[in-house]
Amino acid sequence: MTDERFDEFLREQLRSYREPTEVPRDDMWDAITEHRSHRRTHRRPTWRYWGIGIAAALVIGVGIGRLSVPHGADMVAAGAAAEETTDSPVAFRLTTAEHLQQVEVFLTGFRADARAGRSAVAGARDLLATTRVLLDAPVQGDPTLQPLLEDIELVLAQIASYEGRPRSDELDLIEESMEQRSVLFRLHSTVDVQPVGMPIQGVL
Amino acid sequence: MDERELIARVQDGDPAAERQLYDQHVDRVYRLAYRMTGDDDLARDYTQETFIRAFDRLDQFRGDAALGTWIRTIAGTVVLNGLRKVKRFRQREVELDEGLERGGTRRQAEPDLKEKLERAIDDLPTKYRMVFVMHDVEGYTHEEIGSALGMPVGTSKAQLFRARARLREALSEFAGEWAS
Numbered sequence: 001m002t003d004e005r006f007d008e009f010l011r012e013q014l015r016s017y018r019e020p021t022e023v024p025r026d027d028m029w030d031a032i033t034e035h036r037s038h039r040r041t042h043r044r045p046t047w048r049y050w051g052i053g054i055a056a057a058l059v060i061g062v063g064i065g066r067l068s069v070p071h072g073a074d075m076v077a078a079g080a081a082a083e084e085t086t087d088s089p090v091a092f093r094l095t096t097a098e099h100l101q102q103v104e105v106f107l108t109g110f111r112a113d114a115r116a117g118r119s120a121v122a123g124a125r126d127l128l129a130t131t132r133v134l135l136d137a138p139v140q141g142d143p144t145l146q147p148l149l150e151d152i153e154l155v156l157a158q159i160a161s162y163e164g165r166p167r168s169d170e171l172d173l174i175e176e177s178m179e180q181r182s183v184l185f186r187l188h189s190t191v192d193v194q195p196v197g198m199p200i201q202g203v204l
Numbered sequence: 205m206d207e208r209e210l211i212a213r214v215q216d217g218d219p220a221a222e223r224q225l226y227d228q229h230v231d232r233v234y235r236l237a238y239r240m241t242g243d244d245d246l247a248r249d250y251t252q253e254t255f256i257r258a259f260d261r262l263d264q265f266r267g268d269a270a271l272g273t274w275i276r277t278i279a280g281t282v283v284l285n286g287l288r289k290v291k292r293f294r295q296r297e298v299e300l301d302e303g304l305e306r307g308g309t310r311r312q313a314e315p316d317l318k319e320k321l322e323r324a325i326d327d328l329p330t331k332y333r334m335v336f337v338m339h340d341v342e343g344y345t346h347e348e349i350g351s352a353l354g355m356p357v358g359t360s361k362a363q364l365f366r367a368r369a370r371l372r373e374a375l376s377e378f379a380g381e382w383a384s
Contacts, residue, residue: 006372009382013321014341020238023231024248029223031252036259105289111245188253 035185092137096145097191099130103152104187107178110159114171124159131156148190151181207271215262226255229272232342233279239337240283241290242326250286254279273351276344280334280352287330317378324374328367335360336367 106127110120131153135146158174178184205213205224213221233254238247257278265274325333334353338344339360344352349360 003368005382007368010340010368010371013318017322017325017341018239018242020235020244020247023234024244025227025230028230028234028248028252028255029226031248032226032255032259035252035256108246108249108286109290112243184249185252185256188249189256 031179031182031185035182038182039189092134096134099127099134100148100152100187101191103127103131103156104184104191107155107184107187111171111175114174121160124156128153128156128160144190148183148186151177151183151186155181155183208267211262211265211267211271214259222259225271229275230255232272233275236276236279236338236342237283239341240287240334242322246286246290250279250282253286254282257282269351273348276348276352277354280354284330284334284353317375317381320375320378321371324371327374328370332363332367332370335363336371339364340368 106120106123113120131149135149135153155174155177158177205221210221210225214225230251234247234251237250237254238244241247241250254275258275261278265271325336328336331353335349338349338352339346346357346360346364349355350357353360355363
């Protein structure tokens with residue numbers, strides 16, 4: 001058996017490998033334009049602006065501390081005070097980012113798994129509890145976050161409310177909720193994506 | 205309309221130009237996403253995300269490569285990252301399933317050649333699989349793969365070679381099919 005023969009055999013076998021029957025051009029285009037227009041009308045500060053805000057708060061906090069507190073041992077207390085004012089939003093931001101990433105992974109796999117008959121109720125309940133804690137947190141700040149968390153809460157509540165596996169009509173409702181609110185799109189846009197290889201022309 | 209003009213019109217916010225750009229490239233992006241995932245929903249998600257990013261970042265396209273290559277670079281990133289997330293999720297599910305099935309017997313029909321090939325491709329490491337699908341299934345050149353996945357041409361060739369070797373090993377029980 002030679003490499004050439006195997007390569008030829010492989011080529012023959014691969015002719016029909018996962019051939020999509022039809023590219024759903026119009027459906028995808030509708031979703032893309034809807035998502036983009038939704039973003040245009042709801043454009044608000046992103047995590048980048050959060051970062052700038054936090055950095056600015058730190059600089060101002062440290063500056064005020066330096067001007068108002070005497071030198072020496074008291075400087076330590078001023079530094080600690082500045083840290084304290086920024087600690088909560090930073091912790092909140094990190095916790096939220098991690099949570100959104102978990103929700104994204106969960107919802108990405110949910111549809112296929114539900115169709116394969118695997119129950120996702122327990123996972124949805126865990127994530128729902130965290131979502132509610134984040135919704136109740138006093139330090140949110142980012143106005144895009146509240147509606148996203150509310151939509152996530154709704155979808156997770158739907159999934160968590162089924163005792164067993166959702167029936168196909170129930171599954172349709174969940175999917176409809178996700179699509180109507182562009183939940184996955186908004187999650188993809190919010191959650192940072194790790195680069196794969198070398199960045200090329202500003203892609204990553 | 206040439207590519208530069210099309211890009212300029214998209215940047216000016218011309219919806220017809222946006223659609224034209226999308227129509228020119230969507231088939232290859234979707235086909236790649238579908239062949240990598242085997243799932244229509246995921247393929248749609250990845251394709252949509254690719255174009256959303258492309259439109260968002262079109263002002264960063266410098267024109268060093270063809271626009272199609274640049275879009276496929278985004279697609280490569282989106283698909284690979286997406287598959288990693290799905291893989292993490294699936295892994296957790298598999299562990300749960302294995303826990304439930306432990307102790308029971310599991311009968312499975314002997315897969316035929318096509319199933320076995322599909323499974324063997326799915327079992328390849330994600331990057332090998334991406335290179336293999338792009339080259340052997342979708343007909344990309346190593347130069348295009350290198351640009352799209354951010355790897356040297358030599359690495360793309362080496363990964364294709366390894367992917368084929370693994371497939372040959374996985375399909376060894378069917379050796380008669382190609383040895384004859």
